[in-house]
Amino acid sequence: MSAQEDQTRIRLLVCDGDMLNKLEAQLATANKDVSFYEREIAKHQRTLAVLRDWISDAEPRRAQLQLSIARQNEELSLHGRNLPFPPEILGYIFEQLTHEPDPKWEDFTNLRTAFNAERVRCPFNLAALCRQWRQIALATSSII
Incomplete structure (x- = not known):
């Protein structure tokens, strides 16, 4: 190998090393972001579970109230006819x-x-x- 080839390989090695360092920094940032978003997703999934539980508890009550309102309206309209x-x-x-x-x-x-x-x-x-x-x-x- 000649000295010129060695110089080229050294420049390529330095360039590849710089690229590797940048890529590793980007990967570290991406991994931190993934961890952050996984925690956020878990938090939102817990919130969703709470909301879904609340909705499933509230829907029967809403149905009862709608039925009660319908009955009262019916009673009032029947009473109003007389x-x-x-x-x-x-x-x-x-x-x-x-x-x-x-x-x-x-x-x-x-x-x-x-x-x-x-x-x-x-x-x-x-x-x-x-x-x-x-x-x-x-x-x-x-x-x-």
């Missing part, structure tokens, strides 16, 4: 409610044109109670 008075009488009662005097305007009780905040809100309050009352309130033109 109005205590015919719609005409309820309409008349609604009309009388809208003509009540406003306590803030007691000095002007003789004036039917005086502003009455309660009288203005009354049709909306009545219409908000249930579908049947809303239909009766909207059908009673004297309160709107």
Whole structure:
């Protein structure tokens, strides 16, 4: 072997050594990252297990609450169908409610044109109670 070949081999050896050192540093970093992410995955898997347990415990309770709400809505709608008075009488009662005097305007009780905040809100309050009352309130033109 010649001196020039030895020089080339030495440069190649130094270059390969540098590359090996860089690669080993990158591998060490990658291994640290893998360990970190494995710990993170394990932590998230534990969190997932807790959440799945909570969901499996909560779903039956949700079903019970949905059933209870459905039963209550059914009871209320069945009860609402049996109005205590015919719609005409309820309409008349609604009309009388809208003509009540406003306590803030007691000095002007003789004036039917005086502003009455309660009288203005009354049709909306009545219409908000249930579908049947809303239909009766909207059908009673004297309160709107």
